[in-house]
Amino acid sequence: MQNSVKPPEVLLIIAPWDLSVSFLERLPTISPGIRVITFKCNMQDMERPRAISQETWNSVTIRLTRNYLPGKEQIPNLRYIQFHTAGCNHIADTSLFEDSDVSFGTANGVHPQVVAWVLSGRKLTTRSSQIAEWVVTTLLGFQHHYEDTEDAVGLRMCVHHPSVGMKDRVLLSCIGCTGRQCARLANALGMDVHAFTLHERPTPESKGDHSYVEAGMDDPNGDIPSRWYHGCDQLNEFLAGLDLLAITLPLTSLTWSMIAREQFQTLGKRNAFVSNVGQGPIVNNDDLVDALNNGKIRGAAVDVTDPEPLPAGHPLWKAKNVITTMSEF
Secondary structure, X not given: OOOOOOOOOEEEEEEOOOOOHHHHHHHHHHXXXXXXXXXXXXXXXXXXXXXXXXXXXXXXXXXXXXXXXXXXXXXXXXXXXXXXXXXXXXXXXXXHHHOOOOEEEOOOOOOOOHHHHHXXXXXXXXXXXXXXXXXXXXXXXXXOOHHHHHHHHHOOOOOOOOOOOOOOOEEEEEOOHXXXXXXXXXXXXXXXXXXXXXXXXXXXXXXXXOOOOOOOOOOOOOOOOOEEEEOHHHHHHHHOOOOEEXXXXXXXXXXXXXXXXXXXXXXXXXXXXXXXXXXXXXXOHHHHHHHHHOOOOOEEEEOOOOOOOOOOOOHHHHOOOEEEOOOOO
C-alpha cells in the first residue's frame, strides 16, 4: 500500500506591519514543513489584495489577517483563520463564517499590540493593557487640560485651569479582557468601578474571566467592581451613576446604537466623559456630536467611529471637547 504524503500547511499572513526575519525563521521550528507567505496591507483594507494570485489562494490552509475574508470558493483548502483583532463581528454575516467548517480564532486576551509586536520582532513590554492605558491617558489629558497647556507652551504663555480630581470618579467597565484592565487601572487611581454586562453574573464564578489572562493583568476574579448591572433594562440606571463611561463592548444586534440620545441625556446627570474603544456603531455618532456641542456631556475620546474611517467633512472632527485618534489600535 502506498503511503499518502500529507501536503504541507501553507500560512498566509496579511498584516499592516513589516514581519521580522527572526519571526519567519522561528515558524518552521515550531511547525516543521510549514510554508509561509506574507503580504503587507493597509490597516483598513477590506478588498482582496490583487497582488496575491489565485494559485496562491488555492494553496493556503491557514490565514492570519485583520479584515479581508474571501469566499470559500476563492480559498478552497482553508481550514483555520486567526484574526489579530479581539473581536470578529466584522465577519459574522459572511458565508465563510456561517456556512463552512473553517475554524476561527481571535486575539482576545492578548489584543491589541502583542500580535503586531510578535510579528515585527519588537520587544514585548506591554500587552492587552494598551487600550486601557489609552482610556486613562485621554481622560487624564482632558481632565487636566493638557492640550491647552501644550498650546500655551508653544506661545510661551502660562495658563491656569482648575483640574478635576479622580478619587470619587466612577468608571463603567464593560467586562471583557479590555474592560477588566480598564477597571484595574481605574481602581489604582482610586475610582469606584461599576460593571455592565449584557447577561447577569449572579455568582462569584460567573463574574470571573475564563479566557486567556496574562499574569499581573486584568481582574480575573471580577473582584474590582463594587456594583454589577446587566441587560438593556438596567442600562440607563447604570449610566445615571457614572462620571466616565468606558465602552469596550463587542458589536452585536443588541449593542448596535446602544448609546444614543436618551443615554446621553442620562449621562448628562453627572456630566460624564465618554470613551469608546469598542466598536464605532455602538454609539450613535450624530447623537454624540449633538451631546458634545450642546454640553450634555463633559467630553469624549473615540478611537472607533461609524463610519470608519471617518470622512474628512464629518462633524465629529469639529465637535467640542472630543479627542479622536481613529483606530490607534
